[in-house]
Amino acid sequence: MKGHLIKNGDNPDITKERKSATFCINKMAEFIYEGSDKVKRREEILKYVEEHPELCDKIPVEFMTREERVERNAQKAVAMTDHADCIDGSDFFGEGMYYQTLVMGRDFHGMLLHYSMFLQCIQSQCTEEQLDKWLPLTILRGIIGTYAQTELGHGTNLKKLETTATYDAKTEEFILNSPTITAAKWWPGGLGKTCNYAIIMAQLYTNGQNKGPHPFIVQLRDLDNHMPLPNITIGDIGPKLGVNGADNGFLLFKNCRIPRENMLMRYAKILPNGEYIAPKHSKLGYGAMVFTRSIMIRDQALMLSAATVIATRYSAVRRQGEIIENKGEIQIIDYQTQQYRIFPQIARAFAFLLAASEIRDMYLNYMEKSQMTSDISLLGDLHALSCGLKAIVTFETAQGIEQCRFACGGHGYSEASGLPQLYTFAVGGCTYEGENIVMLLQVAKILMKLVKNINDGTDNLASITKYIKKKSDLKSNFKDYRTTSGEEIIKDFENIARNQILTCYENFTNNLKQSTYEEAVNKTGIEMCKATRLHVKLYLVKNFYKKVTLIEDYEIRNVVMNLWKLYAFDMLSHLTGALKCNNYMNDIQIKNIKEGIYYYLNEIRPNAVAIVDSFNMSDRELHSVLGRRDGNVYENLLKWAKESQLNKKEVLPTFKKYFEGMMKDGRSKI
Amino acid sequence: MKGHLIKNGDNPDITKERKSATFCINKMAEFIYEGSDKVKRREEILKYVEEHPELCDKIPVEFMTREERVERNAQKAVAMTDHADCIDGSDFFGEGMYYQTLVMGRDFHGMLLHYSMFLQCIQSQCTEEQLDKWLPLTILRGIIGTYAQTELGHGTNLKKLETTATYDAKTEEFILNSPTITAAKWWPGGLGKTCNYAIIMAQLYTNGQNKGPHPFIVQLRDLDNHMPLPNITIGDIGPKLGVNGADNGFLLFKNCRIPRENMLMRYAKILPNGEYIAPKHSKLGYGAMVFTRSIMIRDQALMLSAATVIATRYSAVRRQGEIIENKGEIQIIDYQTQQYRIFPQIARAFAFLLAASEIRDMYLNYMEKSQMTSDISLLGDLHALSCGLKAIVTFETAQGIEQCRFACGGHGYSEASGLPQLYTFAVGGCTYEGENIVMLLQVAKILMKLVKNINDGTDNLASITKYIKKKSDLKSNFKDYRTTSGEEIIKDFENIARNQILTCYENFTNNLKQSTYEEAVNKTGIEMCKATRLHVKLYLVKNFYKKVTLIEDYEIRNVVMNLWKLYAFDMLSHLTGALKCNNYMNDIQIKNIKEGIYYYLNEIRPNAVAIVDSFNMSDRELHSVLGRRDGNVYENLLKWAKESQLNKKEVLPTFKKYFEGMMKDGRSKI
16 A cells, blocks of 8 residues: 555556655655544545535636636635535634635635634624624625735834724714825735725724724625725735735725724723723734744645645656666656755655644644633743744745746746746745744844843743753764764754854844844844744754654654755755854764765655655645646646647737738748 | 936935935946946937837736737737837847847747747758748748747757657658657747747658757748648647746647758758768857857846846835834835845846856857857857856846845735746746756866866866866955955855865766766766856856956946945855865854945945946836836825726626625525
């Protein structure tokens, strides 16, 4: 059962790869997806989706115009929610995301925020009476909502949002306004054309005073004819690098009145007379953000995984170049440079998937504890970790997908490969849910504070940050890539991360002597980002290692350990400057690390196809001619190309309109 | 005249930037474009294009479907060539490329290969009689041709092309066949729908013998009705990451007969009886490739430049975050991390533009010499340099554009920024005209041979490679970023490049002991790529420095020197592992290099907008709402969004078709 993906009629090169695998891909899939029940459910959900034509596309999405994509996404979003019973809704991290990917592919849709941010806000920000009114409407899909915070001129700095909600005690209403063009709400998913309601974040003014940003629920379009309500300007923000099936929107208000009850008042309140009641606790919205980011990290990890499946399978069937004369062209996966492009991405996908699981578990653990004890001490660390991971994972995923795309040569540039869609979708993650540099700086500020606390003797470090306090080693104990233990390798990461954090802290405190806190952060910005990066990389390598050592199956552990080693050595080889700082490592050690990379590329090579097979991704999920299970790439590229919009007509109108006259004219002159 | 881009009504933040510049942007533009006449011609050509509506789009291309783009590109390609007299055709490197970019934007079109590869082949591969027949047809646009070499299953390794041209002496014809699906011609520009002729590279068979790939001119479509000729299957290969206005095509032959005269016989010949006459010289096609690549390098450099213009101007008008409380939000260009994202890309654009000019001059110089003396000794070095530069420049351009895009936050993801189009177009360059890893390895093989020759005492090094033979320094002389001379800094690059090349050579020769040459190349692949990268980076930094020192104007030289220093230190800071090898540099030197980066970011900051203004790119060329000269970004983003295809209707059909019923149903259950 080692090669259960083998079927008659497959490309013989890919069958050969599957036959030579040293492990059972089902067991590996169970490791990746955390249990045989999970893998079974993936297959059941896939079957369900494939049996329902309304959940499938008639033609591949890449051949559609933008209007057709939006239309398709509307139809499928409704169908997907019609059929939502086929999954366990409580497992959004697993089943929910998988189901959505199978149905929608790598695109957003108009109802995405309805089920995430809008619903979440209703649940967490409403009073009991408000809940009674809005929750059933939301859950039963009586309205479609979105969440509108970002403005044309304002993203990260919420305090400076410009949309105003001014309370008029006479009529007991709020008056919404977009006082400038930069106040236009901009980007919210589904806002352009789909949604008729939105939660609007606006500056609350009452009795002439600004009370800061608060959430309001606002009707945007008529329930019967879907026309925008008076004094509302609303529309789609136009085409983007990716997610063009989604109608991200803009929105401007001009004296729009909404009843007092439409302010979400679980925390802050406005009394009918206009009196403002401040919230008792400063509400920590971190919890939801941590969960959202852990889902995002997993989704990114799965996209990177998909890219590695495509690139690895294609590299097994593509033959090019002779190494031994007259022995025929070789599989391109046999080139060291090709392995170096792809295999570290496979290892990275494992690292990211395992980190996503861990952070989800930490979050659930925290939720359980906080409900019993209202202890939220864990949340700060968890929040910091999720911010840091978000930045590293999204950036490296985007880069990794592009490396996989490059590895497919010219065909990687074609939409037939599925890779352009993966890249343009995934790379958006570097910007939304917290721009990456902002994320890195946020984490760095926390790290700086930890160092200060350590120095002051007031620290209370979580296990993630304990290493910062440990004494640094003068020299690395790294000896040989075959024998040095995982713990020693992790120590190397700890040493360079700590070194960067402490050096950065020194720079930071020096800058603080002559500047304000924010100025000092700015002057130390580049070093701070580096500190966070090393801190997160250490976490990734450590968490990955922990998970490897827990694997009981010897064969599986062996294969995953090889991936871990490649992951660790590949990262270290890009950090040689840090490793050589203070002569922590010598040239021989560095050279050995490089040799370790070559060694583990070689070790992974025979199992490469089986490893990516273990991601258990169907042809439907991959949506790639190059990544097909059967390896029959070429005939299907031709078949795919024939579907091109341009091939509907043998002769395009451009001939009669432009070229015919030009050529006749040219020939007449000869 | 320092700020001649300032106009009334501009965004005050951008005006402020322009007023504070320390140099004259016209003089800088003359440095960048090599003379005031060149800058003047840019303005004349722009004026000409803008005055001719047939050279302009009615709606921005990003709002068009693929079919509309292909239609638009057909119309504009014809109009562009109709008006070709407005430029100096002999200056394709300068005027030709500029004119084409202004008219076509960042896209290919169906006639692109007609004027490049097709024409070039006709000119260089035809006999005199063939020239008489085909050259006028080509130049007068009596036919539209393309060049078809790459096949579905074959790219880099030309020897293994599968298309066959079998000579039939009875009828004096060749019979063209695509014996397998992998033999399908795939990717040629314009092949899908536009062209009616192509130069086909096919394996020549005569008297049962394979004589290798040769060029044939083949008619593909009927001249009158443009239908494909019998036994020819032809079409568009489908949508791609970019260049979707171009109809890259596929082509299959089934016993297609062409007359003997359609083999291009300037070199090899087939006599009527089928006898094969081998070419006298093995024809070196390198010259044309060098020229093509030098154009490509320049085009890539200009795309990177455009991205920096967009990101820099936007960063000057975007305000976000307070550093000093109640002083208002700051321009994001004042963040160190933002400067670090963008300014090294500006410096890189300079380095690439200067390298492109240099390689063009070397090529023209070689052409002149080779015509006089038939001396082609220079060509090998030139070819190697152009391959290496192609790989580095395309990859770093793509990465640099993405960094600029990230620097624009969410708006960078919108097509309004112009950056998605720049990226998806530019990144293709990593793959076409020689896949980058293949390029790096090719150069590395040449470097390995040079080392062998040096060791054997048979070397004859060009000035580009002379440094390999120099004695290595034990320690770097680098002292301080303010005082260390350019020559010393270049020496540091020489030392690490040489060190990598020699270490790589050692590995390579060790591998050679147990393997064939190609096996040894494969086993040393990763190190070989690194060797080429350092060799090319050294060239870039050296050539840039040479050009800086030639600048006579003090103010301009000062500004460009700051860019050079940033370029050099930024690269070195990413090469600290190499710098610390053998303790060539110590920690203090490394630290000083980092401080140099912060210092030069600061130095460049006040001139940043003026520097990118000096790229002399009009709003038409930039095609970016974020990069507008006037800085009036926000109102124009809104204006642009209103043009979105989805905004043509206030209510989309999706409401009636899907959402109305769903919501009514939902509400009825409450």
